[in-house]
Amino acid sequence: MSEPIFASAADLARDLAAGTLSSEEATRACLERIESSDGDVHAFLHVRADEALSDARAIDQRRASGEALGPLAGVPIAVKDAFCTTGSPTTCGSRMLEGWVPPYDATVVRRLKEAGLVILGKTNMDEFAMGSSTENSAFGPTRNPWDLTRIPGGSGGGSAACLAAFEAPLAVGSDTGGSIRQPASVTGTVGVKPTYGGVSRYGLVAMASSLDQPGPCARTVLDAALLHAVMAGHDPSDSTSIDAPVPDVVAAARAGDVAGMRIGVVTELSGEGYAPGVEQRFQEAVAALAAAGAEIVEVSCPHFSLALPAYYLIMPSEVSSNLARFDAMRYGLRVGDDGSHSAEQVMRLSRGAGFGAEVKRRVILGTYALSSGYYDAYYGSAQKARTLIIEDFDRAFATVDVLVSPSTPTTAFPLGERTNDPMAMYQADLCTIPSNMAGNSSASFPAGLAPEDGLPVGFQVMAPPLCDDRLYRVGAALERVLTERWGAPLLDALAGRDRLSEGGRA
Amino acid sequence: MPLTPNDVARLADLARIELSDEELAGLTGQLDLILESVQVVASSVPPETTPTSHALSLTNVFRPDEVRPSLPVEDVLAMAPAVEDDRFRVPRILEEAA
Structure with a gap:
């Protein structure tokens, strides 16, 4: 497909460097797509159309003048509305911050700008990143481009949906319990949660500081790696930022070689509660990696049930x-x-009016867990559980290179199905939370469509801290094998039909 | 022991969140369900386990104490709910009778 909206970021970057495409053309194509499809999808809370075109023209001029630019210069990108952006509202999906324009840029945003990426706008999310469906956004839910009656995942449903709707080739997300990976899973896209401390949290509106981690969202494994390389690296403004070299994720994504790798299937992340189509596609993906030369073993992580x-x-x-x-x-x-x-x-009045139901629920729950007389039983024992989960990972990674599981137990559920049942909503993050608790790197890659409903299934890969490159090695191997099997990338099925304008399932 | 609406009202008070009676009633039941499901943590963790507050082993980070420019006053006040004389204007702190 030659139209810019369907192209990968890597292909756009190649055409931009070759001079066969301008950043203004690529940006305009995305803006036109947003104009035509985002009325249905509602991935964006704010589109900075004029500013994006002006930024794109500036990059085109710098390129024309012979300036050496970064590998993604001129490529359009969407940013989750949890990241501070000067000149554009940053609402975190909350009435509390409606219309707020930050006085500074998040480090991630500054790095995107320095790398010459063109920011299209800010994407929808559950309020303050609390949710698994974007239904907690104060500004209305995002819809899943595969089926507009279904959730796009959350909290970063906007960042995942804009990719699947071909409104942007790249997006930035943040992941506290699965907010990058679960939306990636249910939209057939790629989402990576880097090692905690791998990407700066400075300017990311904080939800749970010991768990929050920004990361890349993309349609291909290589695109995610290229964005990861731009975002990651030490930042003195974030006291938990790791001062160590960023693993060579781009080389790993290009290699995609799993020959001789030991891959552990987590026993506890399967069985009851997992949709048959999810388990089937997961098993097929494991078999595909085995055929590509990986050694598959089963690994027990008994404390994941406490995560x-x-x-x-x-x-x-x-x-x-x-x-x-x-x-x-x-x-x-x-x-x-x-x-x-x-x-x-x-x-009191402002917080009562400005916070939505889920935010109030969690603030009050946290107030209870930290209150005098309950601290040891609740917060204290949870911190001990965290130790046990880390020990499970340590034991596993002593014998395998990566762990794998489904990314989420089911495919995209219908909008409204779990809004009055918090416990059911929380189950969507069952597989993703262990890596937030332990701080290791983790990603979701497309594994196909579940036979029962034709909706995307995600394949989760978990790697040790600072071994983020292994995620890309496995993801790229899987992508190559499955794309050959399908005859085309999974999302081409969406590109080929225009169900977005039909307002429902094809 | 299940939470009562009074317990939740006290917590909301600590958290400085105004709640309607309907919200109080709804939250009480939901919080009970959530608390019931997290009891398993306390009951299955061996007491002698070392707690982890943070996934990374962190050491304190220092930087040189250098003077750096701060954000311009007008930028910081631009989004303030109320401004007076180049400062944030806040509602009264003390009760009228005090």
Whole structure:
């Protein structure tokens, strides 16, 4: 396919470097696609059309003047609305920050700009990144381009859906319990959660600081690696940023060689609660990697069963602390400032009006878990569970190079199905949370469509901390084998039909 | 022991969130369900396990104490809910009678 909207970022970059395509043309194509399809998909909260075209023209001029540019210079990209961007609103999907324009850029955003990427706009998300469906966005849900009646995953549903809708070739996400990987899984795209500390959190609106990690979203494994290389690396502005060389993820994605690799299938991440089509495509992907020369073994991680419940103690505790900053004093929504209310009353009224139901639920849960007399039983024991999960990973990685599982137990569920059942919603992150708790790198890659509903299935790869390159090695091998089998990339099935304008399933 | 709406009201008070009676009632049931499902953590973790607060083993990071430009005042105040004399204007802190 030669139209720019269907091209990979790597192919766009090649055409831009060769001078057969301008950044203005590529950017305009994406903006036109957003114009025609985002009314249905609603992946974007804010589109900076004029600024993006102006940025693209500036890159074209710099290229024309012979300036040496980075490998992704001129390629359009979408950014999750959790990252601070000067000149563009940053709402985190919340009424609390509606219309807020930050006075500084997140380090990730600054690096995108320095690398010459063209920011198209900000993508929709569950409020303050809390959710697995984007239905918690204060500005309305995003819809899954595979089936507009289904969820696109969350919290980064906008970043995943804009890729599957061919509105952008690349997107930035953030992953606290699966917010990059689960949306990637249900939209047939690639999503990577780097090693904790691998990508700077400076300027990412904090949800749970010991778990949050920015990462790349893309349609191909190589594209994700190219973006990863731009985003990653030490940042003195983030005290938890790792001061070590970034693994060569691009070389790993180009190699895609799993011969001799030992791949461990996690026993505990299968069985009851997993859709038959998810398990079938997962098993086929494992067999494909075996055929490509990997050695497959089964590995038990007995404490992974504690990851989800322990996460729902640690994450809300950190949330209750982090979201205390939204106090209506220096920025954000202020309600009741009419002279009759004290600062504390204004704080209460503003937080009552500005936060949605899920945010209130988690702040109050965290307040409870941290309160005097409950701390040891809740937060304290969750921290111990975290140790046991890390030990499970350590034991596993002593014998295998990577671990694999389905990315999420089911395919995209219908919009509205789990909005009144928080426990069911939380199950969507069952497979992704262990890597947030342990801080290791992890990714979701397309594994095909489930036979029962024709919706995408994701294949999760987990690698040790600072071994992010292994994710790309496995992902690229899988992508090559499966693309050969299908005769085309999975998303070509979507590109080939225009179900977006039909407002429903084909 | 299940939470009561009064417990949740106290927590909301600590968290400085105004809740309607409907929200209180809804949250009480939901929080109970969630707390029930996380009990398994406390009951299955050996007490002698070392807690982990952070996935990475972190050491404190220092930087040289150099003077760097801060954000311009007008940029910082641009998004403030209320401004007076180049400062954030906040509602009264003390009660009227105090």
